[in-house]
Amino acid sequence: MQNFDYLVIGSGIAGLTFALKVAQHKPHSKVCIVTKANENESNTKYAQGGIAVVLDTILDSYQKHIDDTLKAGDGLCDRNVVEIVVTEGSARLRELIDWGVRFDKNGKGDFHLGLEGGHSQNRILHHNDITGFEIEKNLLIQIHRQSNIQLFSSHLAIDLLLEKDSQTVESKCSGALILNTETGTAEVFRSSVSMLATGGVGQVYGTTTNSVIATGDGIAMANRVGAKIQGMEFIQFHPTALKHGSSSPSFLISEAVRGSGAYLVNANGERFMVNYDSRLELASRDIVSRAIYTEIKNTGSDCVYLDCRHLDKVEFENHFPNIAARLKSEGIDVSRDLIPVAPAAHYLCGGIDVDVHGQTSISGLMACGECAHTGLHGGNRLASNSLLEAVVFAHRSYLKAIEIALKPSYIHESLEWFKYASANVESEKRIAHWRKQVQNIMDENAGINRMDKTLQAAKVKIKSLEIKVEKAIETVGFSLPLIELRNLIVIATMIVDASLERNTNKGTFFKIEFDKVKILA
Amino acid sequence: MTTLIKERAKSLNTFSKTNLAEEILRLKKEKNAIILAHYYQEPAIQEIADFVGDSLGLSQQAASTDADIIVFAGVHFMAETAKIINPKKRVLLPDLNASCSLAESCPPDLFREFIDKHPGHTVITYVNCSAEIKAMSDIVCTSSNAEKVVASVPLGTPIIFAPDKNLGAYIMHKTGREMLLWDGVCIVHEAFAIDKILKLHQKYPQAQFIAHPESNPEILKIASYIGSTTGMINHVKTDSGKEFIVATEAGILYKMQQEVPEKVLIPAPAKEDNTCACSECAFMKMNTMEKLYLCLKNETPEIHVSDEIREKAIIPIERMLNLS
Numbered sequence: 019m020q021n022f023d024y025l026v027i028g029s030g031i032a033g034l035t036f037a038l039k040v041a042q043h044k045p046h047s048k049v050c051i052v053t054k055a056n057e058n059e060s061n062t063k064y065a066q067g068g069i070a071v072v073l074d075t076i077l078d079s080y081q082k083h084i085d086d087t088l089k090a091g092d093g094l095c096d097r098n099v100v101e102i103v104v105t106e107g108s109a110r111l112r113e114l115i116d117w118g119v120r121f122d123k124n125g126k127g128d129f130h131l132g133l134e135g136g137h138s139q140n141r142i143l144h145h146n147d148i149t150g151f152e153i154e155k156n157l158l159i160q161i162h163r164q165s166n167i168q169l170f171s172s173h174l175a176i177d178l179l180l181e182k183d184s185q186t187v188e189s190k191c192s193g194a195l196i197l198n199t200e201t202g203t204a205e206v207f208r209s210s211v212s213m214l215a216t217g218g219v220g221q222v223y224g225t226t227t228n229s230v231i232a233t234g235d236g237i238a239m240a241n242r243v244g245a246k247i248q249g250m251e252f253i254q255f256h257p258t259a260l261k262h263g264s265s266s267p268s269f270l271i272s273e274a275v276r277g278s279g280a281y282l283v284n285a286n287g288e289r290f291m292v293n294y295d296s297r298l299e300l301a302s303r304d305i306v307s308r309a310i311y312t313e314i315k316n317t318g319s320d321c322v323y324l325d326c327r328h329l330d331k332v333e334f335e336n337h338f339p340n341i342a343a344r345l346k347s348e349g350i351d352v353s354r355d356l357i358p359v360a361p362a363a364h365y366l367c368g369g370i371d372v373d374v375h376g377q378t379s380i381s382g383l384m385a386c387g388e389c390a391h392t393g394l395h396g397g398n399r400l401a402s403n404s405l406l407e408a409v410v411f412a413h414r415s416y417l418k419a420i421e422i423a424l425k426p427s428y429i430h431e432s433l434e435w436f437k438y439a440s441a442n443v444e445s446e447k448r449i450a451h452w453r454k455q456v457q458n459i460m461d462e463n464a465g466i467n468r469m470d471k472t473l474q475a476a477k478v479k480i481k482s483l484e485i486k487v488e489k490a491i492e493t494v495g496f497s498l499p500l501i502e503l504r505n506l507i508v509i510a511t512m513i514v515d516a517s518l519e520r521n522t523n524k525g526t527f528f529k530i531e532f533d534k535v536k537i538l539a
Numbered sequence: 540m541t542t543l544i545k546e547r548a549k550s551l552n553t554f555s556k557t558n559l560a561e562e563i564l565r566l567k568k569e570k571n572a573i574i575l576a577h578y579y580q581e582p583a584i585q586e587i588a589d590f591v592g593d594s595l596g597l598s599q600q601a602a603s604t605d606a607d608i609i610v611f612a613g614v615h616f617m618a619e620t621a622k623i624i625n626p627k628k629r630v631l632l633p634d635l636n637a638s639c640s641l642a643e644s645c646p647p648d649l650f651r652e653f654i655d656k657h658p659g660h661t662v663i664t665y666v667n668c669s670a671e672i673k674a675m676s677d678i679v680c681t682s683s684n685a686e687k688v689v690a691s692v693p694l695g696t697p698i699i700f701a702p703d704k705n706l707g708a709y710i711m712h713k714t715g716r717e718m719l720l721w722d723g724v725c726i727v728h729e730a731f732a733i734d735k736i737l738k739l740h741q742k743y744p745q746a747q748f749i750a751h752p753e754s755n756p757e758i759l760k761i762a763s764y765i766g767s768t769t770g771m772i773n774h775v776k777t778d779s780g781k782e783f784i785v786a787t788e789a790g791i792l793y794k795m796q797q798e799v800p801e802k803v804l805i806p807a808p809a810k811e812d813n814t815c816a817c818s819e820c821a822f823m824k825m826n827t828m829e830k831l832y833l834c835l836k837n838e839t840p841e842i843h844v845s846d847e848i849r850e851k852a853i854i855p856i857e858r859m860l861n862l863s
């Protein structure tokens with residue numbers, strides 16, 4: 019058993035920012051970060067486009083950013099939270115810059131502000147097209163400088179610990195059970211505050227832009243201890259993931275490529291967005307995704323294309339060096355060839371319910387980043403609002419966390435049972451196969467277009483799989499893939515249940531039964 | 540939903556030392572209980588059961604027993620059927636979550652609407668459905684007597700068949716009689732993929748392909764024998780063939796192999812990799828020796844069916860039993 023003051027689960031932008039702030043302001047506290055893969059493996063690392071912040075107050079304003087966010091959220095945003103995030107953004111951005119994160123500037127020395135779908139103004143700060151990588155790298159440098167932070171990579175959180183507070187009889191989270199995936203041993207990490215910063219759930223789908231770590235562990239863990247969870251039916255599909263081969267994650271062709279003027283054309287070479295939305299290629303993601311989905315169905319092809327042939331090649335390569343390099347390695351020349359793309363699961367708008375201080379419904383347990391549901395995104399996230407949300411809420415959570423003076427209880431927990439349970443770890447192949455099955459079920463039934471009937475079928479299939487997986491534990495024992503699989507099953511169940519329950523089409527959510535406005539095709 | 544790992548591990552631990560089989564046999568005697576096990580149950584459960592059979596066989600077994608307690612090692616609708624036939628006896632099911640995807644594909648409220656929309660139809664339901672659905676039916680059937688049951692409906696009377704659309708389509712094909720089919724499926728049987736079966740056929744060209752009528756129509760098209768679980772066992776026993784590819788639950792193979800040790804039985808592959816045992820019904824497999832033991836010991840979970848439903852549901856069941 020190890021004792022800490024603060025336990026942070028996850029080392030993406032949310033976990034690292036929170037840990038860094040707490041550690042800097044409480045130099046005598048012990049802060050621990052556990053992360054299940056390499057320290058930098060995260061969705062954060064893959065973020066390309068950038069971070070939406072209102073800096074230019076001549077053309078842009080807080081109000082415009084607020085309006086854009088509310089519009090994307092389709093009536094389901096918490097207005098108060100939207101205002102908080104938008105107005106506190108610039109202060110958090112300065113901190114990132116202070117920590118060494120570099121954002122691109124234009125010739126005049128001002129920040130270069132990109133434009134993305136759903137934004138009425140240019141307001142995306144970025145570092146080339148590898149913004150997330152730049153942020154992750156610099157945050158880690160800061161973390162390693164901080165002597166009161168211990169970072170454990172290859173440490174997987176399996177479950178949260180709940181304890182009854184002896185005075186209030188309220189249940190309180192008092193840490194987590196952590197598996198060292200290199201040695202196969204488990205240990206209890208106790209803490210007075212636990213922060214879930216475990217990121218998204220993209221891996222519950224077969225086609226996703228999300229890192230392999232995005233298996234929704236934090237949300238599943240929170241669900242098992244009874245924390246309130248909301249909005250699981252709102253999955254944003256990114257319209258344009260590269261459709262070349264079948265590797266997971268799928269490589270993302272950033273929205274900013276369309277922002278800089280690329281067209282979308284279908285398999286017949288027609289520029290189809292004119293049939294769907296007056297904003298054309300820059301309509302919000304769900305509209306573009308559904309349009310692409312419809313075009314793919316109608317043309318019987320498995321993708322549509324981004325057409326960049328009319329763009330300046332040199333400028334394209336300067337602005338999108340990472341994308342350009344990847345396309346080149348796939349043998350695609352943007353000045354001559356069309357880029358094959360299709361929608362992929364990209365971002366979870368819902369998650370663990372938190373208040374404006376990052377507090378979940380369980381005392382001692384906080385959540386931040388993609389795994390949290392703050393009310394900012396509502397039915398759909400506005401592009402580049404998620405990195406922003408992560409830093410704003412990491413800051414707010416930190417202010418709250420340093421206030422919580424609860425001391426961890428030092429009860430010794432015997433882990434004898436775990437030794438028995440993890441005695442026989444094998445059958446990785448079978449588990450990998452089951453993971454694929456969950457993904458297939460979700461791709462087929464809980465994707466861009468949903469239907470009650472197929473959702474119902476999916477529910478049965480997932481349940482059937484769950485039973486098998488639970489049985490497998492008897493012979494297989496616990497391992498990282500199995501823990502992730504169990505969590506994916508919980509996530510899949512939550513998405514399907516929430517989808518069955520919702521009976522209006524809002525934001526990213528679309529059920530065929532409720533399609534009043536027929537899509538022009 | 541999944542439970543905390545700790546709880547899960549602890550429950551695995553509890554029974555590692557007890558000799559479950561002995562305990563179950565002792566309790567069974569002490570409480571005058573019988574254990575009815577479906578073919579799809581795990582071998583250890585089949586071994587300890589008083590009767591092993593398919594749904595019809597077991598529901599008749601349930602009717603003729605003088606035990607006080609019936610422990611039904613199967614899925615929920617089967618235990619419910621046993622309770623309907625034996626209202627005075629206590630019927631236990633080791634795990635109440637052992638449902639059936641086919642039964643679940645026919646929710647009572649939607650089925651009620653469906654019937655109301657099509658008045659004047661005789662409603663035939665396959666036994667894999669809930670007591671509430673049976674209560675809305677005119678006659679129940681199993682896969683072994685479905686044809687007979689359909690034939691018992693006077694020509695000219697329109698028929699609704701539920702919940703299995705594949706079984707329904709097969710019967711329509713066999714009897715030449717139009718029926719209105721409820722759109723329900725068993726996900727276990729759906730998992731059989733035709734392409735893999737054809738490949739297997741190439742590998743064992745001598746093998747006969749036999750299938751349960753609930754399989755997909757495509758599979759039924761190429762099967763040389765189609766029948767219920769009992770039917771398939773008899774067929775394998777009496778047929779001169781030596782090799783059989785069997786499209787049904789993998790669990791049935793255990794029983795079949797015992798009856799015909801000299802023949803080669805090859806399980807038909809499911810869509811998925813065979814190692815995943817996808818062709819086994821996961822719901823059936825929810826019952827374990829531990830749960831069986833606990834259920835007998837604590838006499839719970841028990842199956843209850845309200846009098847109102849029971850009185851309506853018994854009629855179509857009795858009609859079926861009288862036919863067979």
Ligand SMILES: Cc1cc2nc3c(=O)[nH]c(=O)nc-3n(C[C@H](O)[C@H](O)[C@H](O)COP(=O)(O)OP(=O)(O)OC[C@H]3O[C@@H](n4cnc5c(N)ncnc54)[C@H](O)[C@@H]3O)c2cc1C
Nearest residue numbers: 028029030031032054061062067068175217387388402405
């Ligand atoms: C390809 C791509 C492009 C994107 N582009 C943008 C963009 O331009 N702008 C924008 O705002 N957003 C973008 N996003 C979304 C944004 O990147 C994420 O929402 C954000 O990075 C989430 O940060 P996070 O800290 O919450 O989670 P992550 O960065 O995903 O970090 C999660 C961490 O938790 C760890 N973890 C998970 N489970 C466990 C466990 N059980 N035990 C221990 N550790 C665990 C992981 O290993 C990881 O370290 C993009 C996302 C993707 C996938």
Ligand code: SF4
Nearest residue numbers: 639640641725727820
């Ligand atoms: S095999 Fe299918 S029909 Fe039979 S019990 Fe299982 S789910 Fe129900």
